Amino acid sequence: MQQAVSNPAAPAGYNVWRGTLAGASASLIGIGLARFAYTPLLPAIIGAHWFPASTAAYLGAANLGGYLAGALLAGAMVRVAKPATVLRAMMLLATLAFVACAAPVSFLWFFVWRLASGLSGGALMVLAAPTILAHVPAARRGFASGGIFTGIGLGIAASGTIVPILLHQGLTATWLGLATVSLLLTVVAWNGWPEHAAPVHADPHSRFEKAPAYPRAGLRALYVEYGLNAVGLVPHMLFLVDFVARGLGRGVEAGAEFWVLYGIGAIVGPLAAGHLADRAGFGPALRVAFLVQAAAVAIPAAGLFGSAGLMVSALVVGAFTPGIVPLALGRVNELLAHHPSAVKPAWSRATTSFAVMQALAAYGLSFVFSSSGGNYRMLYVIGAGALVLALAVELFSARRAK
Template identity: 90%
Template sequence: MHQAVSNPSAPAAFNVWRGTLAGASASLIGIGLARFAYTPLLPAIIGAHWFPASTAAYLGAANLGGYLAGALFAGAMARAAKPATVLRAMMLLATLAFVACAMPVSFLWFFVWRFASGLSGGALMVLAAPTILAHVPAARRGFASGGIFTGIGLGIAASGTIVPILLRQGLTATWLGLAVVSLLLTAVAWNGWPGHGAPAHAQAPSRFEHAKAYPRAKLRALFAEYGLNAVGLVPHMIFLVDYVARGLGRGVEAGAEFWVLYGIGAIVGPLVAGHLADRAGFGRALRVAYLVQAAAVAIPAAGFFGTPGLLVSAVLVGAFTPGIVPLVLGRVNELLAHHPSAVKDAWSRATTSFAVMQAVAAYGLSFVFSSSGGNYLVLFAIGAAALVLALSVDLFSALRAK
């Protein structure tokens, strides 16, 4: 029997728990803080006269533009340098962007650094999970991916809890506080990324496996479904709090309570979704997710179940805001089981599809809301219809394959 010490140059076995923690730290920085923490900061930025309301809105768009760029060019960055090096650099870039935003030097200065924070978020979203999951046995990928994307939910929850507390010390202190949190998370993740060795569970593909056709049609259907899912999430992400506060006349505090429930759902959602995928498979779990989301988004539109129905709707949609991510990534891995080198590119395309459709839906639904005289219910109806369409595309793709 050979002992591990007989070959000191062999790479150490990958620690799944440590890798999952590194991935969760990356998603917490790149998406949870860099994107969602800006939402409660925006009124404070306007109130402190850093930027006028019309200008501050463009700074949110800068982050989204950077996110798209990061998603598109993450693959090129990973080819130019080791994935672990790129991931560390992107986490440091996000941290530096928080520090830079503590000083309102000019609109251009702020725009560039908000773009940089989005760039880091897009790259981290595309690279972190596939880099880790390539070293995780298939039977544990649901758990690992769920743990990785829990970081997004933690960021959503932090946006409604930690940021308001930091704001009591002023805007500059808040940005620097976010930078400190980001730097600590970067340190936690620093040595958690996989090394040079091939995945311990990897096996050399057989000739039969090499001969497997590339599943282009199924991937295109998945990209379309993921984009439609993004549309379905937008009504709650943007309008839920306003609907409760102004649409139902319950006030800002009641709206904030629903956002806290949304955040609680976002924390547990990825873990529950990952567990479901480990039990049922990613394909089946995705169909369940589309169906549950469609029902949850439709509850406000239909006016069913009153306040309890709204509470359930907020928690479920909050859960799937980050919870849908590990399911789609897992499905990409399933479809490309015999083409592992194509996973990162496919995941980049899926992430881009989600980001583009989310942006289009945000602007489109805002236009619908304005044109309809402030009709919230039609927004939730559109979101539910998009999710039903996503389920239909998935079922049609499965039938076509058979």
């Protein structure tokens, strides 16, 4: 049976490539810069006595809290205004937050604006890609979503390269530099958003056939898998540099080199994942992703293959940090091919699951690390176990669906 609802071609007058560039700009601002640029800024903020170490850590958590709020509120935002209007507003909000953080007015001031930057990132993550992909032919959605989420990888790479260069000019100049980049990307994306919803094409034969049931079980399984994947990523995201520098005794410079490898992987990951999905389908691509990530996270847990193994681990996990996003979104689109109006709410729930589990894992693994006397390998064992569990849930769900 043919799909009852599909988008076989982009609407006349809409430039898909320009839309993909707009989506990439949004993910670069909302996640790549608003979240990941804070990591290399944190030591400088403490060193410049803007805030003490304990307080500065809470400012990092404020962005994660705002991200969760943005993911939850995105649906309400587009009920009030058009998606294109909301997306532009969120990019401007992120830009304004960079400007506001250029001076340490007070802890409350900084906290509110870090929260606002997170809120913009959560809303952009939920809304940008579905808004664009509704106008992209189904056969090209993997590549397009990969292009959109490449912005996250570029932001991770920038956090280890551009931000340290800007810091030579001082903290205020660095925040204003990030604001300038954000404003330029907002201008680039401004006219790239579709102003109207994509047309819905009905299958002429569908009126004689019963519409497929809403795939609640498959979606619930995906929410669980996506959340578990977030847990699996946290050990590398939070502890990789420290593990190399202190855990292995190689020093801060060596730790920074592994973070650059992580960033390189993050740049190529979304496009590679999207290409795999276009060829194999999003379901099989997700299974491959869970398996490969579990193996990569297990390498530092087992201490295998020395430096070469750790390099591969950093590259692979870096690739899937943003690379898992287009796979999960593509799977949502696959499951809801006959229910396109449900894609954005479902993607909002998936993003919320990821955000909640990522935040819980960050605090939980920090507790495990401190209570175990600094046992790095235990963190990676937990991460690998979460990814194996995600694969098991996906295999069970696929078998049940058959």
